Amino acid sequence: MEDGSGFESERPFLFTLEEIEEATEIFAETKKIGEGGYGDVYYGVLEKQEVAIKRMKSNKSKEFFAELKVLCKVHHLNVVELIGYACGDDHLYLVYEYIHNGSLSDHLHDPQLKGHEALPWDVRIQIAVDAARGIEYIHDHTKTRYVHRDIKTTNILLDEALRAKVSDFGLAKLLERTGAENFMTTRLVGTPGYLPPESVCELQSTPKSDVYAFGVVLAELITGKRALVREIGEPNKMKSLISIVCFFLPFASPISKREVSSVLKNEPSFHLYQLMRNYSNPK
Template sequence: MCGCSSGLWNYLMSYVMEEGDSVEGLASRFGVSMDSIEAANGIDGPGNVTAGEVYYIPLDSVPGEPYHLEEEIPPTPTPEPSVVEPLEGSKENHKDHLPYGWILGSIGAGFFLIICCVLVFAFSKFSFCCAHTRGNLEKDCDGKISHKFHILGRSSFCCASDKSTVCSKTRDWRPNNGESSNRHISIHTAVGTDVFEMDKPVIFTYEEILYSTDGFSDSNLLGHGTYGSVYYGILRDQEVAIKRMTATKTKEFMAEMKVLCKVHHTNLVELIGYAASDDELFLIYECAQKGSLRSHLHDPHNKGNTSLSWNVRVQIALDAARGLEYIHEHTKAHYVHRDIKTSNILLDSAFRAKISDFGLAKLVGKTGDVEASATKVVGTFGYLAPEYLSNGLATRKSDVYAFGVVLFELISGKEAITQTDGMALKNSERRSLASVMLAALRNSPNSMSMTSLKECIDPSLMDLYPHDCVHKMAMLAKQCVDEDPILRLDMKQVVITLSQILLSSVEWEATLAGNSQVFSGLVQGR
């Protein structure tokens, strides 16, 4: 769990619920309370658990030792009076004598325990406020900003103030005394219930968004996404990217919020907060300084970018694969992205990749892709899997197909839909990049005989690449775009293969400096 924890436990152990398991059984098995398990997982009742899901077991110490809540202070044991032989002639006096020492000691111990309870309660209250960031960023009537937060190391905001009053001149989009429109009420109700099970993003005011983007000036425009424009801004000395959407895109707005408030990974773009006006919705993300992968692959020089080296391309592919693997395999609820493409893969200042734009993401079944429900076909042509086009079944394998197209783009530098040369523009033909690359691979059986594949490799690489690694990546992409989804690889297999290709590519680059033997030893020593 990210951010500050409101629980009193020190450890969280992940546990996959099996058939026959229950909250009561887990509590008995691990020596914890049922209430703590329900609180850690947001369970309404002990019966609301599902086999196959990952649940967290809160532990106060290492597994095996008994668990005690800090607030459950054991009662002070009543000491047994010591047996002392009375002196002769003093038996009557001994019966009347009271153990004043024990009484005074018990009173002192009780007073000390009361002080400890007060301190524990105060600390728990502070942790609760820190974890449940309400972020109601509002202004006082004199225009001063009253919201306070800390900027964490991972470009996120925490510890927002909990003010509930709003100045009349602040353009707050939340409902006030039932006078707002139904659209406002529906948005706020969804935001306040099941969206933020783990973390609550900061709510910014429209004025702040307007000021940070210089009135949405063209100079701050970063690009156009699937459902809105993206602007560069600075909020409280923090570089951010702000997606501007019309109020009609409430469904996509809520879908992206639901996903990004529950999943956190270094290769997924981080949601910082949101805002709204009467007509528009805004999502605020961490800023990716180098923009999208698409802008670096397709005609980069006209966009002010330099072409990417081979090793950087492989690293970008591996980063994106890890982010996609995370939402497919390792989240409590599994997701499909449904819009994987180079424009939705963003690069930070070190050219490390992050997947963005989760407005089309959907939950999938936990026991297999067959449980995914048929939906309206959405996405971008050139990246859509054949079975998704035919029956609208969104599965993890349809994401794998789109990622295979991205790999072909990294190799060729061409777009997902290519324009073939013709005698005239009207005679030119539009073909998918996947079909072009697959045709080249049929005539390039291995890295020693890849004449056809060489013709498709990005000319900006200027033959500065290891031929065997390029062929391996092309074959990996071929497996990802197989027409039969069953034969496609899982993202975890893609991550393993790309890791091997990256190691080989780095070692190849080291040989250019004449240090191959030393570098090979370092790689083997890892």
């Protein structure tokens, strides 16, 4: 990279493979901070700034270019910022701002393993609001609108102040401003437990698909459970959290105490319950 003054440009920087390798100590295991279906993520420092570098195989070029295309045009406090990219050695690289506190999933489901404390109630509410603002932004407030198609707790990252940012746009799709709010896909995309019925049955994606998935995230924030939970007495059978939550929705009282995360059971649950009620069944 030629400019040594930091990352102030609105356009992503093109880094060299040598810069990427130096930042990650040639992809040392000690630098690895995450892994997934689209590639591993490494911690690094570029131009004196902490960054997260996603390393993708060249056969993932579709996801690479999808994310590059979206994040070049999307700039919001509650969306992870793309800094730059690189190519080389049969791999593709995306360089993001480094988000210090990991994913929401880490905090909800593996807090002790990851060295986190249980999230207080007011923080959970703020995380829900932050994530909602990021999703609303890509749906309604960008020049070209997008559907994320993989909203989940592992794709919501928390910064040093535990403010939330939506990440991972590898499955995002452009929505043309033609009045059409849905499009067909040739394969099922997304994560089990977060997919609305129409996505599974009709291979359809709409902004409401993201809203449904956000409803699942809200249910996780309230209950502390994962999007898919094991059936009691049937360890090999999984049930969606949203089906459990929806069982309680017709009742006047909020979700029963046995379904509420132990760290929340003595605190008021009305606000997030109302949010979850609205978003888990989008109209």
